[in-house]
Structure formats: structure tokens, C-alpha cells
Amino acid sequence: MVFSKMLRSGVRLTVVPSQKFKTVTATVNFIAPLQVATLTNRQLIANLWPVANAHYPTPRALTVALQDLYGASLRTGIDREGALSIATCQLQFLSDSVLPAGESILGRALALLQTICWQPLLDDQGYAAAFFTPERDNLAHELQSMTDSAENKAVLTAQAQYFQDAPEQAAVLAGTPATVAAATPQGLAAYWRTMAAHDEIEIVVTGAVSPDQVADLVAQWAVPARSAVTTPLQWQGTVPAPRRWQTPAAFQQSQYIAIYQLPVTYYGPSYFDYLVTDALFGGSANSLLFAAVREQAGLAYYAGTDFDAQTGATMLQAGIDPGTADQVRAIVKETLAQLAAGDFSPERLHSIQQELITNRLGEDDAQAAVNGRFVLAHRLPGADMTPAAFRTAVSAVTPAAIQACAGQYRLVVDYLQEGDARDGQ
Template sequence: MDIQLTTGVDLHIIATKQFKVTRILVNFATEQRQISPSARNLVANLLVTSSAKYRTQTVLARHLNDLYGASLSGYVSRVGLAHTVRLKLALINDQAAKAPLFERGSALLKELLFNPLVENGAFDAETYRLQQANTIGNLQSWDDDKRFYALKRLQQTYFTEVAELRRPASGTVAEVQNITSQQTYQAYQEMLAHDKIDIVVVGDVDEAAVCQAMRALDFSPRQSPLHQSLLYHQAARQTPAFATEVQPLAQAKLDLAYHLPAYYRQDNYLTAIVLNGLLGGTPYSLLFTNVREKASLAYYATSSLRAFSGEILVETGINPADQTQARALIEQQVADLAAGKFNDAQFQRVKEGLVNQYVTGLDNPNVLAQARLITALMGLEPSQKVAEGLRAVTKEEVANLAAQMTLEAVFLLDGKGGETDGEA
């Protein structure tokens, strides 16, 4: 059920008796180029920390406990060319609790969104200092995860034409350190007044009651700041970009970014999912079988599909001395896919694994909410017959699509030598 609450604010209800917990996801979206991701990350953290009524994390936690142990989180994410701020509240449903928890939870969301803890046109100074420090700590801990760090640097190497996509959706330590409470409060006001808003509710709910509760949030009308399409197309390079960085590591990270002319919900989208599963996205993949197991050239070797930017990203952890051999073998797996050099049994195992993963996701309310949110942002109806579509993908379709893959960027996080940037 989809309802427009007002211009630019849409409600999506997935009413199901599957779950005893109801999820409410409130998503704010705008163009990445128009905002500071660091400021919006701070906003997300501040909104789920306190409010004018619940002035500390301790007081707010007590209230959540009064709501039968409700859980609350706030975070940022990117969907193609859109930057999103999300608040998520999970409540035991009214039938199981025998109490009006949805109504009380909706009132809490309204308090958090419209009455943050502010003074003199800025977030409360002490609360802001604490959340600023927490956010910096989180960002630093992510960079301490060298696999995550290498993937971030690969994306910075890959994206050349849109500077905003080179910046993490969560912002950077330097930006968070320099943003003031006043600037963050301004980012909050702009988000509340101008962002496209989608609310997704999943659970055993009364649709009329949900509509009434969500209308009570009383968002103002706004024109959507999003492009008609959130997909990003980047022109191909003549030669792949190459970057390397040296850190004191025993295990190097070798990551490759391939352009793949396949995008979310386009005709070859399901073929791209199967292709990625065959390359490195499942335990039956070529990367796992040939690079990790047979050649023993990688501690891990996986791939992931980025369907909003037309990419397949390959991640490996290797011995520094094996980088040349490992890269050659990775590229050989892509060539083998394009040549159709994968057997029928492997192909069927990959497809059935992907179907099982999809079917399992239907039993996860967070997966359902995320899927509906993305289709809403893209202006699409929910997917239909996905399992059948995955099973119908042919070897020829996979090979033809793999033949169109082009290597665009390589990043090596090395444990020896000097630091350089250039062409591969």
C-alpha cells in the first residue's frame, strides 16, 4: 500500500502477519552534490540521542525500555546519486504487546524529528561535543579496518567525473572535526524542509491507523530534490587508473573495479546478479575456487555488484609478493566468464544459491523495508518474479555481459615499498 501524505512525502505499508515486531523506517533523500555528508551523519546521530523532552541518552533509553524494549537507530547511506539520512524504530506489534505501541512509537519519532535538543540556533553544546567525538571515533575505526579502507580508496580511484562520489557517504574525520554545531543544525533544518521523504512500515499493522499516525508527523510539502534517475554513468577510461598506498601490513589488499553496463532493474540486471555470483559473490564462484582455493593466492577473494553505478568490485587479501600473479589470475577469471568457461553444474549451483538468498530475504523485515525504499526512490514498483528471472538467466547471457566488462581502476594497499599513483 502506497500513500502520498503530502507533496514529496510518501508512505509505504507492507502489512504482514509474518513478524511480531513492527519496523518504521523514515528516509530523507537529496542530491549528494547539494549537501555535506559529514553534517548529515552528525544529524543522524544527534536525532537518535536526545530531544527537548528526552534530554540525555539515558533518559531516551529509559523511554525505549518503557516501549517494551524498542530499538532506535540513525545512520546515513547513499543510493546512487542520492544521499540519505535514515531513522529506524523497531517495536513489538500491538497485538503481541496488548498495548498501543505503534501510536506511542510514532509520537516518539515526531518528538525526535521536530524537537531536537537545541539552544540559540544550534544543537545543545555538550550533546554536540559528545556525538562529534563519537562520530570521529567511528570513522577512525572504519579506516582501521583495512579491507574497508582499501575498498574506499578503490572507489576514490574509480570515480573521476563526480567529486561527490569520491567522498564517503558518512563523511570524513577532518570534516566532522571542523563542522560547527550551528552548521549541523542548519543541515538538519534543510533536510527537514526540503528532502524527499519516504516512510516504510513493515509489520502486523492496521493500515488506516498507520496512515493516521504518519500524517500526524505533519511534514511540510516539498518538491523532490532528486533527479528522475539516481543511476550514475561514467565514461570509460583509455587505461585503468592505478593507485597504491603503503602501510605496515603483513597482508596486502588488492582491489579491482570493473565497469559493467548493467544497472538496477534494467533488462540485464538479473544477468548481472548471476554474473557477480559466478565471479566472486558466492562460495561456488571462480574467484573463490581458482584464486583462493586452487592457487592459494588469496586469504579472501570476493566480488560485489554496484548496480547504481554500473560496477563490479573485486576484493582480495594477498601476500605482498603475490600481487602480480594474483592480479593476472583475477583478470583471467573475467576472461573465462566472457568465454563461457564455466561448467553447467557450477552455473546451476550459483543460480540456486542466489534464489535461496532472495527467498530467505523475504523473511527478513529489514530486507523488505530496504527493498521497498529503493524502488520508491527509483520511482519503480516492487520487483516481481525475481526467483523465476534468476533461474531463467542463460550461460550465453552471462558470457555476453562479461565480455563487456572493462577494468577501470586498481588499488593496492601494500606492506612494502613507496607510495605512487598513476596508470595501470
């Protein structure tokens, strides 16, 4: 049985006992509203967690500490979940149940996780420059490489149009060139103190553990109470008027991007209807769009959709030959009309549903995915995110529901990044 307890205001512990895994995965999640101004700082903090800290002041020292836990692994990162930013620090280590009789590393492992998260390596100037500077430079290089890619450049341009009133949704998680350039050791230390004091904390532990033992250990962590983050998970911003435009680009391949607004919310009443509809439309290799654009017409190197219920949108992306955009647009329009008319086989629909179910069940073999889902579930207390509920809901989506959903796709962004057919020739 899942154990969940508020250790203090704004700090929750969830323990998921399971004999399925030979490892224990302990995750600390720092939750805050998603903001452009804090993207770079949050990414830098996550990147520096696995490098060094006050107790293990060199990468070598931290590596040895992980090795002493039978080779524990550390994963950190930033996730954008709707209108929220979640900084994650995750430690995976062997369960005591598979260690030699009488040996336990649970307490040491959880103590190490606390140290990594809450004891950064600071000096009088803020974060230690020897580690801060390389990480900031790496972020700058990552941002530059984004615009060197035809696909990424087109996606960022289209997203900037769709989310023009919400730049935090359009930006990459590393931030912007301006926020990266402005980052300093002192500024990062100041932000860390704010983050440590005000971010809502979700601690999730999965594996063959005793909930009471984990609770006793984590309750000793010096994590002060704080207010809960009231920003809802669902992004509820405004969407601009539809726009169609194109720009030239020095790439051999053209990129066609279409972003549709959908009347759907994450785990809302019509969530599963739209999930299946979009997978049938373009979100699967077995989708109608993939078959029509790539396999039948031979007009795309790739074509597919990316459904995001947390923002109520789906983005279609296709890599195509220059000069073929109008043909692709026509096929996309015909494919949506085909869905709205119910012109798809029961066999294809069943295949899509089974693919979604199989993928979801596969996620439950990854403890990181299990932990992440509990963080989201706590923000949507009415949602049943269990595998059984997912299977039932996906299987229950009818052809009539898909027809209704297909008629609700509203095209907001129609963008063509037209490549140069002579490039590379």
C-alpha cells in the first residue's frame, strides 16, 4: 500500500513499497511556477548537484561516495509540467533485501541524497567558480546548438508564436542566451537560497522498503516548512489569432510545423479521447498521417504529432522537400477530415490503443517514471493514474468520440521553414 504523509507544510513524503524492483529509487522534487527568469538558474543547480557539494567538494569524492553504496547512480534534471518547473534529484541504489544478510545502506543512501540536494558547494563568491563556469559555458553551447539544427530552429520559432504571451512555455529549459549570459556564482547562490526555502518539496521513494523506516529517516532532514505552490499544473494562458507564414533557411530540408489548440486538459473529462485521437492522427508510426504523408505520398522524411494535454495543444512536425508544403498541408487537412468522418478501420484503432497501453505499462518498469507520476497525481487528486485505470480508459475510447475530437482541432500556427533545394548539392 502506498504511504503518503505531509512531513511539514509544503514537504510531502510518498513511499511506494514494491518487491518488483531490486533497487530503491529515491527522488527529491523541487516544484515552483515556471518562469523565464528562473529557467537558467534551475538548470544550473540541477547540473551542479552531481558534480560536487559541501560534504564532497570534488567530483571524485562524490563518485567514491556513490561507489561505496554498491555503485549507486545519480540522475538530476529539470522538467516542464504544464505551468510548473520541477527540479529533480534522484538516487538509485540496491535494496537492502538483495544485500548480504544484516547489511543495510538505506540510511546512508538517503543521507547522501539530502547532502547532495541541500548542501551546495559555496564560497564567499557564491557557487564555486571552478564548477559553475564550465556548467554555464556548457549551457551557452547547448543553446547555440539548438539554432544549428533545422528541426529545433523551426520548432522554437513556431512555439514562440503560439506562446507569445507565455515565453516560459516556448523557451528551452536551459533558458535564453540572455539569462545564461547573466548567470553569476553570486546570483545562483541567492536563487538557491530562495529555491530551498520556497519551492514545494515532493519526496518519493519506490522499492522494497519499509514506509515507517523511510519516514523516520526522512523526517530527520533539515527541510523547513513552506507554503504550498498554488500555481495549477494546467497551463491556462491565452492563444493568439491564427497565423500562416514562412521564412527561408539555409538547410537542405524544409520544416513544416502546425500547432493546433485543443479543448482538453490533463486527465480532464476528454483527456483519453484526445490522447487516442491524436495518436491515431499523427502520434504513432501506425497513424493515419504517417501513412498518408510518408508511406503513400512519399513527401516527408518524417511526420508526426506531439500531444500535450497540459497546455491543451498538439504540434505537428514534418521534415519535407522544398516546394512540397502545399501538398503536405492538403494531406494533413484530408487526414483530419478522414478522422472526423470516422474513416478509419477498427483494426487500426485497436492497434493504436494497444500501443498506448503497452507503452504505459512499460513505463511502470522504470522506477523514475513511477516516482514522477506520483508527483503529478498529488496535484490532481481526482485523477486515477494507475495502470489499470489507464488501460480501461484507453480501451473505452469509441470511434464516435474520435470523430468528435477531430472536429475540434483549431489550427493556430502554420509555419514553414523553407529550405534551399540547392543546399548541399
